[in-house]
Amino acid sequence: MRTVDLIQRKRNGEELSPEEIRWLVESYTRGEIPDYQMSAFLMAVYFQNMTDHEVGAMVDAMIDSGERIDLSSVSGPKVDKHSTGGVGDKTSLIAGPLAAAAGVKVPMLSGRALGHTGGTLDKLESIPGFRTNLSIEEFREVLDKVGFAVIGQSEKVAPADGKLYALRDATATVESPALIAASIMSKKLAVGLDGLVLDVKVGAGAFMKRQVEARRLAQMMVTIARRKDLRAQALITDMNQPLGRAIGNALEIMEVSQTLLGAGPEDLTQISLELAARMIFLGRITETLDEARDLATRLLVERMGYMKFKEMIAAQGGNPQVLDRFELLPNAPYSYEIVSPRSGYVAAIDAEEIGRASAMLGAGRNTKEDTVDPAVGVFLEVKVGARVEEGNVLCRIHYTNSEGLQEAIDRIEDAFRISTSEPEPRDLILEVVG
């Protein structure tokens, strides 16, 4: 087999055999195919896509490149939830505790902030003492005892994906549904799960800008899961404006707390409840999805998710009091108000611009090596559809030093669109796949 022939055939739109895909992934992981051939292959995939068979073969080869995480010793149904990445997306920390409170075991292997999107690990690490680097044994213990545990992606799980992702990041080949699906599913399938709920974000703040692409990605992932007997469903949800009001690590933990107490923003509450309900349903805690929805809502009202999250924070070494006393969380010393230049309606809040501004203040990363400032971020005082008068505060910027502040202000001002007419309300949950 010659690598250049496989690149050429993919470039010409042909389907490669499972053996050919496996050979490519394995040879690349072993260092026998150079980066420059793999990046050309990935760009050809960007343009020509891959079939379900090809993606399936890629997932299998990536799983086999590393270790699996065996959770058979943990009792109860194991259901994870994964988002393709958004701005202000803290649903994992709301849906996870609610599902766990219902009896589901929620083993989350999460990522870090990259580019304009946030990461669950960074958010949790803003809690003093919180450890995300549990051993697999500790992870199993927390999961068994509490029902909800979060650790970082191990480099031993699907190392082929880690190597490929770094290459894609440097070669503008991230935004391919086939490659995103293979990357996500190789890591999820390496963990012994019974169910998986996927939240595929679409819109200005997501990797997938168009619903047709998001649908294709969702279908690919659900198909891969089903071929492996993993129960899976995907929601396609709007990511045109940030989710909730808080963007930034400690700010988002505060909003999670408020939401688990029933006082959260409507959009965040709605999506989190739906995700929790699907986790409960796939975990077969209830017989129907409607029963699962009722259960999730009841657990929220009864603050059971809130208690579960506190329990989990304590189990992973953090101080659970932060959920009641926000002054125990890192707070930025300075804030800056962005006001509306005129009266009208908030017609749009560009999530990607807000995400980039927040990253620029220190909440995110440009490269994997950057460190994160847990205190900084943006808090939206209004959401799309709100009526504002000239001079009303649109949002507050929380910052630690003035480096990058002016550019962040400019970006955030550009992100808001104020119009004279009231915008049409948009659906939050656009579609369900699977």
Added chain:
Amino acid sequence: MRTVDLIQRKRNGEELSPEEIRWLVESYTRGEIPDYQMSAFLMAVYFQNMTDHEVGAMVDAMIDSGERIDLSSVSGPKVDKHSTGGVGDKTSLIAGPLAAAAGVKVPMLSGRALGHTGGTLDKLESIPGFRTNLSIEEFREVLDKVGFAVIGQSEKVAPADGKLYALRDATATVESPALIAASIMSKKLAVGLDGLVLDVKVGAGAFMKRQVEARRLAQMMVTIARRKDLRAQALITDMNQPLGRAIGNALEIMEVSQTLLGAGPEDLTQISLELAARMIFLGRITETLDEARDLATRLLVERMGYMKFKEMIAAQGGNPQVLDRFELLPNAPYSYEIVSPRSGYVAAIDAEEIGRASAMLGAGRNTKEDTVDPAVGVFLEVKVGARVEEGNVLCRIHYTNSEGLQEAIDRIEDAFRISTSEPEPRDLILEVVG
């Protein structure tokens, strides 16, 4: 400027600025952009193409990466001829001498066989004693004295192209009109030329399979030349069956000799005369193209091209007697006849398959490091349109050892299509651009 942003913009179909293209080429040549980013960029160009402005900027940057060959000390109009590569294409060695006999100075920087296509240097080197590694000073002397000289591509001319070509070859990004145009023109424009005749091959045996692609390539090259005040014309010519009857280095020298004596195959003679006429016309030896055609024909009939080629062989250290006494050329010890499996008409002779078979016998190269066997090759006893009876000889394979012989036989048998109906005659020269 970040490389990944430029890759992404090209991937998205945007036009890059001349400064951005120059920065990419220069940074890559200096080793500051890694191969894996450049190969992703090249694959994005394969799918999204480049505008004339982008190609022009790429050519400028590639020329500036190396030395120029100054021919101002050579008197007379300097006109080169370049083919995009075909099977059995020995027109350079016929049109070159004819144009030189008319008073044009023909400075050829030629390439070697690669893949299924042949190379002028390899053909000339089958002549005992012939030197293609002249110094630039010697090259100028032969050109001044004889009017026709051929040397290899210097690595000092457009080194950026050399580095890019090697990467394209390994990453299935050769077949892009924009990249082919930039590669060819950067080398041609580094030489002080007054005119350039391009022979863009199209069909089964060419890099460009479809006429629309060939036209786009021809237009790009002519546009680049004109922007640099270089007179240029391009012929688009058929490369579905091999050109002439001989494929293989020494075999092709024999056919060149016969053609320059007026006894060559019709297709080869016709294209060579037209190319010579255009060289003469662009060199402003005649006022009209028709006069140039008459002159080229007269020079052929009077064997002036034949004498000129002999003179050039001698000037470059070779034995000119080979043109009369073919036994002085390398001759393969064995031959094998392919016969027609049935009676009918020769409907097609797949040039790429014949080229690959010939390369397999040793006439070509799979990698640049391979050496070439000058004696081996294929000689066609029939061309498309010929009437054959079952058992008639279709072609003869000339080989030195039996390694690869059976596969070559299989390929050649597959290359011939014998049909019951007489095929429509095809035009040889399909289009003129410029």
